[in-house]
Amino acid sequence: MVLELAKPRPIWQIMFSTHHTDVGLLYTIMSIAFFFLGGALALGIRAELFLPGSQIIGDSMTFNRMFTVHGTTLIFLFLLPFASAVGNYFVPIMVRYKDMAYPKLNAIAFWMIPPGGALIWLGFADFSWYATPPYSAISAPGPAADMWIFGLKILGVSSVLGSINFVVTILKCKHPDLPLSKVPLLAWSFLSSSLIVLVAIPSFAAALVMLLTDRLGVTGFFDPAKGGDPIAYQHLFWFTFHPEVYVLVIPAIGMMYEIIPRFSRRPIFSQSSGIFAFVVLSIVGFSSWAHHMYATGMSFTEKTVFMVGTLAAAPASAMHVFNFIATMWGARMRFATPMMWSVGGIALFFSAGAGGVANAAMPFDFITHDSYWVVGHFHLFVMGTIAFGSIGFLYYMFPYITGRMYNETMGKIHFIMSFIGTVMVFFTQHVLGLYGMPRRVFDYMPLPEYIIMNQITSVGAMIIGASMALWLFNMLYSSAKGKEANMDDPWGLGGKYYYPHQAKTPHH
Amino acid sequence: MARAIVLMSILTVLVILPMIHLVFAEPAEAGQYINRKAEIWNLFFKMMTIAFTVGAVVSGTLIWVVWRFRESHPKAKPTKYEEKGEW
Amino acid sequence: MSGHSNWPEWIYVAVVICLLTYVGAEAWNVERIVEHTPAEAEVIKVTGQQWFWTFEHEDGTKEVGELHLKKGKPYKFEITAKDVNHSFNIHDYVVLQDAIVGRLNTVWFAPDKAGEYTIQCREYCGLLHYNMRATLYVEE
Numbered sequence: 001m002v003l004e005l006a007k008p009r010p011i012w013q014i015m016f017s018t019h020h021t022d023v024g025l026l027y028t029i030m031s032i033a034f035f036f037l038g039g040a041l042a043l044g045i046r047a048e049l050f051l052p053g054s055q056i057i058g059d060s061m062t063f064n065r066m067f068t069v070h071g072t073t074l075i076f077l078f079l080l081p082f083a084s085a086v087g088n089y090f091v092p093i094m095v096r097y098k099d100m101a102y103p104k105l106n107a108i109a110f111w112m113i114p115p116g117g118a119l120i121w122l123g124f125a126d127f128s129w130y131a132t133p134p135y136s137a138i139s140a141p142g143p144a145a146d147m148w149i150f151g152l153k154i155l156g157v158s159s160v161l162g163s164i165n166f167v168v169t170i171l172k173c174k175h176p177d178l179p180l181s182k183v184p185l186l187a188w189s190f191l192s193s194s195l196i197v198l199v200a201i202p203s204f205a206a207a208l209v210m211l212l213t214d215r216l217g218v219t220g221f222f223d224p225a226k227g228g229d230p231i232a233y234q235h236l237f238w239f240t241f242h243p244e245v246y247v248l249v250i251p252a253i254g255m256m257y258e259i260i261p262r263f264s265r266r267p268i269f270s271q272s273s274g275i276f277a278f279v280v281l282s283i284v285g286f287s288s289w290a291h292h293m294y295a296t297g298m299s300f301t302e303k304t305v306f307m308v309g310t311l312a313a314a315p316a317s318a319m320h321v322f323n324f325i326a327t328m329w330g331a332r333m334r335f336a337t338p339m340m341w342s343v344g345g346i347a348l349f350f351s352a353g354a355g356g357v358a359n360a361a362m363p364f365d366f367i368t369h370d371s372y373w374v375v376g377h378f379h380l381f382v383m384g385t386i387a388f389g390s391i392g393f394l395y396y397m398f399p400y401i402t403g404r405m406y407n408e409t410m411g412k413i414h415f416i417m418s419f420i421g422t423v424m425v426f427f428t429q430h431v432l433g434l435y436g437m438p439r440r441v442f443d444y445m446p447l448p449e450y451i452i453m454n455q456i457t458s459v460g461a462m463i464i465g466a467s468m469a470l471w472l473f474n475m476l477y478s479s480a481k482g483k484e485a486n487m488d489d490p491w492g493l494g495g496k497y498y499y500p501h502q503a504k505t506p507h508h
Numbered sequence: 509m510a511r512a513i514v515l516m517s518i519l520t521v522l523v524i525l526p527m528i529h530l531v532f533a534e535p536a537e538a539g540q541y542i543n544r545k546a547e548i549w550n551l552f553f554k555m556m557t558i559a560f561t562v563g564a565v566v567s568g569t570l571i572w573v574v575w576r577f578r579e580s581h582p583k584a585k586p587t588k589y590e591e592k593g594e595w
Numbered sequence: 596m597s598g599h600s601n602w603p604e605w606i607y608v609a610v611v612i613c614l615l616t617y618v619g620a621e622a623w624n625v626e627r628i629v630e631h632t633p634a635e636a637e638v639i640k641v642t643g644q645q646w647f648w649t650f651e652h653e654d655g656t657k658e659v660g661e662l663h664l665k666k667g668k669p670y671k672f673e674i675t676a677k678d679v680n681h682s683f684n685i686h687d688y689v690v691l692q693d694a695i696v697g698r699l700n701t702v703w704f705a706p707d708k709a710g711e712y713t714i715q716c717r718e719y720c721g722l723l724h725y726n727m728r729a730t731l732y733v734e735e
Contacts, residue, residue, distance in 0.1 A: 060722055128719050134696050135679040139645075139721055224697030230680060231695065264577075265587045267595045273604055295682060295717075296693045297700035300630055304623055311615045318611045322604055325569060331577045332584050343574060350566050354559040357615065361555060361622030363548045363629055366691045370682055370717040436686030438717045441725035445713070495593045516609075541669050541705040544629055548689045551625045555618060562614065 018103035023110050024088030025401065028394070030110075031081035032475075034117060035387075038073035039468060041066045046425075046461035049454050052446040060442035064126040065144070067440060071129035072148070075248070076155045077117045079382065082390045083251035084109075084162050087190045089397065090258075091166055093499050094187040096175035101168040105161055112158035116151045123147030128440055130237060133222035133230045137214040149212050156205050163194035184499070185274045189254025192282040193247045199286070200247070204240030207233055231296055238289035246285040246313075249381060250278060252389030253320050253349075256342045258499070259396055260324055263339035264331035265493060269323050277319040284313045294365040303362045310360035317353050321346060336491045337411030341392025344419045348384030352377060355430065370440075373433025376426040384422050391418075391471070398475070399485035400500040406482060410474040417467035424460025428453050632703040636669035643674070643681030643694035646723035648714060661730045662714065664706055671703040682718035685731055693718055706733040 014022050044066055048057045057063045088106065092099055100106045125131075125148035127140040136145060170191045174183065183191075210221040211233065220226020222233045261268045268274060287309030294303055324346050333339065355377040358364055368374060398406050432453045437444055444450050489497070578584065589595035639662070640651040650662045664670055674683045676694035684691045685704070692702040716727035 060725060064719075064722070064724075126721075130719075132680060132719075135719070135721060139679050229697070231698070261595060265590050265595060267589060270601060270604065273601065295691055296695060297698055300626060303626065307619060307622060311619050314615055315608050315611050319604065319608060321566065322607050325566075325573055326604070328573045328577055330587065332579045332587055332590070333574070333577050334579050335574075343570070347567060347570055350563065350570075354563055357618060358552075358555045358559060361551065361618055361625075363551055363622060363625045364555070366548055366629075366689045367552065367686075369691055370719075436684075436715075438684070438715060438725075440719040443725045445728075494590060495595055541633060542628055542631075543707060544704050545687075545689050545707075547625050547629055551621060554621060558614060558618065 016107075018099075018107045020088045020092050020100045020103070020106065023100075023103075023106050024085050026110055027081050027085035027088060028397075028401070030113060030117075031078050031085060032394070034073050034077035034081070036468070036472065037121070038070050038078060039465065041070035041073070043461060043465045045070065046458040048442070049444070050458040051454075052444050052451060054443065057442070061126060063442040064128070064440070065124045068125050068128050068148075069120060072120050072152070073117070074382065075129065075244075076152065077113065077120070079248045079386055079390070080155075080159060081110075081113055082394075083190075083193070083248070086186075086251065086255060086390075086393055086397075087162075087166055090499055091169055091187050091190050092173075094184045095170050095173060096178055097169060097173040100165050101173050102165050106165050109158045109161040109165065112154050112161075116154035116158065119147045119151030119154070123151070130234075131211065132237075133211060133214060133233050134224070136211060137222050142215065146212065146215060149208050149215075153205070153208050156201050156208070159197055160201050163197040166190045166194040167198070181272065181275065185257035185268065185271065185278070186251075186254040186499075188275050188278050189250045189257070192278040193250040196243045196247050196250075196282045196285060200240045200243040202240075203236045207236035207240075210236075231293070234293050234296065235290065238292045239286075242289035242292065243282075243285045245378075245381065246281055248386050249349075250281065252345070252386040253278075255389045255393040255396075256324065256345060259338050259342045259392060260327055262396075262495070262497070263336060263342075263491070263493065264328050264333050265495060266327060266331045269326035269329075273319055274323055277316040277323070280316040281313060284309070284316065288313060288360075291360055294362055295369045307360050307362050311357065314353065314357055317349075321350055321353075334491060334493060336395075337406070337408060337415060338392040338396040340412065340415045341388050341395065344415060345385050345388035345392065348380050348388065348422065351427075352380035352384060355380065368433050370438060371433035372429045372437045372439055375439045376429030376433060379426045379429070380422075384426065388418075388422075397500060398478070399487065399490040402479040402482070403485060403487070404478055404480075404482035405485040405490060406478040407474050410470055414467045414471045414474065417463050417470070421460045421462075421464035421467065425457050425464065428456045428460070432457070632671055632701070633669045633705075636671040636703050638671050638673055639664075641672050641674040641683055641694065642677055643683060643716065643720075643727075644677035645679065645721055646716070646727040648683070648716075648727070648729040650729075661732065663732045663734060666706055666709050666733050666735055669703060669705040671701055674700045674702070679720050680718050681716045681720050681727065684715050684717040685712055686715070687712045691717060706731075709733050709735050 014025060017023070044057065045063070048055050048063060057066070088100065123144035123146075125140065125144040127136040127145060127148075131140075131145070131148065170183065170187055174180065210219065213219040214222050214228070220228040222228045222230050224230065257268060257274060288306055290298065290302065290306040291310045359368065359374075359377060395406060395411055432450070435449050435453070437450055444454070489495075575581070587595070637653050639653075642649040642651075647660055650658045672683065672690070672692065674692050674694045675698060676696045678696070680696065681694040682691065683694050683702075688704050688706060690702055690704050692700045694700070710733055712731040712733065714729040714731050716724055720727065
């Protein structure tokens with residue numbers, strides 16, 4: 001991190017650079033921009049659902065388009081690129097190499113994201129981020145749907161290119177004196193998530209092409225009228241996107257593995273169990289995809305197999321929680337903003353995981369399937385764990401990127417408001433699901449329980465929204481006018497900040 | 509290690525066998541239809557009992573750790589890694 | 596291992612595995628009980644299409660948007676869809692099964708209380724998905 005903002009350079013120099021920290025900066029800025037765009041859609045959705053009936057969004061089609069683009073944006077244009085941002089900054093340093101293995105490929109992978117994002121936002125498709133046929137094949141209005149398909153195609157290729165780069169950088173460009181077992185856990189998290197991407201993405205890539213040709217009327221892979229099978233799409237989709245959950249969550253856990261020991265003033269409790277849990281998670285993650293499809297008419301045997309496969313992922317996740325708590329045990333922790341986000345993320349990670357174990361129990365699916373329970377559950381992962389880890393990590397990188405310190409008080413207020421908001425929104429949504437409210441609805445029945453819980457949820461969402469606005473202000477203001485950071489020890493912990501510190505010096 | 513394996517197998521026998529017994533020794537349904545709603549919600553409440561118990565233990569531990577090992581705690585003392593400033 | 600004992604962690608993992616095994620066994624057992632359809636259950640053919648439900652009784656009578664059933668009798672739903680996927684759901688009786696085009700999914704239940712219940716669509720199916728409801732009347 002060559003103090004990108006402190007020593008101003010012409011913008012084209014950063015844009016056309018292939019250096020890993022420059023690409024990392026581009027990834028950071030773009031992913032945060034999309035975070036705010038996607039978040040704004042979420043606030044619109046919550047405002048609409050504050051009361052039954054139509055509030056601010058005139059028709060259900062607009063609403064359907066909004067939740068589709070909300071989900072697609074935050075997964076593919078915020079979470080994944082933000083992980084790549086962190087990987088770009090840190091992986092080469094952690095394996096002691098001068099850059100990523102293929103710097104030009106790295107820049108290409110980044111520059112594929114803006115056109116992908118533009119296609120998704122300009123199209124504004126309506127078939128939810130699952131794009132399940134037959135709806136997506138015969139009923140979803142084009143050209144929005146086709147633009148979405150092309151956008152995702154581009155983002156998928158970008159993700160594969162980025163992953164190849166990470167895998168090669170870590171395995172082939174690693175310094176010969178550095179054994180793989182000593183590579184820091186943050187870099188390990190990128191190795192495991194990149195390997196998952198390489199195995200998982202092709203099946204969705206194939207499904208997208210099949211969906212497109214189905215839409216063009218050339219084929220009928222998923223159209224029963226032409227002898228196709230809509231369930232086949234769901235298998236192909238979930239074979240990619242259940243493992244993708246781990247692609248998102250593993251780097252976030254890796255980020256916590258960098259922050260928690262740093263602010264605990266102790267090394268990580270067990271490097272080897274962290275590695276073990278990453279590897280197990282990335283293998284077992286492939287055995288559970290069809291638990292999303294219990295309700296599609298699976299047999300008892302199939303359901304049992306996927307339930308066992310799902311439960312098998314829990315011990316590895318539990319090992320991470322153990323590792324974090326054991327690291328903090330006997331520590332002397334400083335609760336600066338990054339640490340608060342990480343610890344909050346761990347707490348919510350546990351809640352999300354417990355809900356996940358409950359979800360795996362197949363009869364329970366009759367209650368929760370496609371209800372707000374599911375919405376609450378996976379948002380605890382994507383918002384409560386992954387976004388929390390990512391936001392904390394951005395605070396952690398902030399002084400090294402800008403050379404200035406963010407405002408600590410504002411950072412803490414940001415955390416507290418977001419934590420309260422997250423609990424209000426997503427725990428309430430679990431209960432809403434138990435009361436049977438379906439997800440992806442523009443309007444709901446005016447039952448008193450529905451109304452009160454939707455209002456709690458909407459208020460919580462506004463609290464998150466306000467805290468994020470504060471965050472944006474903090475970042476913009478502090479990067480221009482903030483106090484100069486003490487680059488050797490921005491948080492006054494007294495230790496050495498190996499990785500971010502080395503990123504400062506151009507030739508590490 | 510050997511002792512652990514023996515211990516684990518004894519535990520397995522003690523837990524798993526009665527369960528299998530319980531499952532398969534169920535008498536045939538006597539005319540009355542099972543109450544689907546009750547069966548599934550019972551399972552839900554059992555799982556929530558487990559989840560909230562485990563949750564109380566885990567979050568309790570986390571909260572205690574965060575409270576006890578913060579640097580402003582009266583009994584906080586430097587970790588042994590702080591001397592060298594390396595961790 | 597980095598020089599210290601990892602026993603606590605392995606014991607913890609063992610406890611987690613035991614709990615998961617219990618959850619799995621319990622869930623398996625309930626699913627087995629719930630899926631066992633009584634042979635005498637009356638078949639109701641359910642068809643979902645954008646954006647309403649059609650029901651056909653065994654005697655051939657058809658109902659649209661409402662379904663009349665008798666209390667205490669078992670019913671087996673044979674669910675399918677005409678245009679796009681839907682999901683047939685009577686939340687109060689924990690009945691839920693996707694309506695998939697070209698497939699026949701089944702789920703059964705025996706209503707035990709007379710009254711009116713909401714039938715809704717749980718799978719996103721387009722413009723009026725939010726309003727794709729029907730009413731179940733359980734009669735004495």
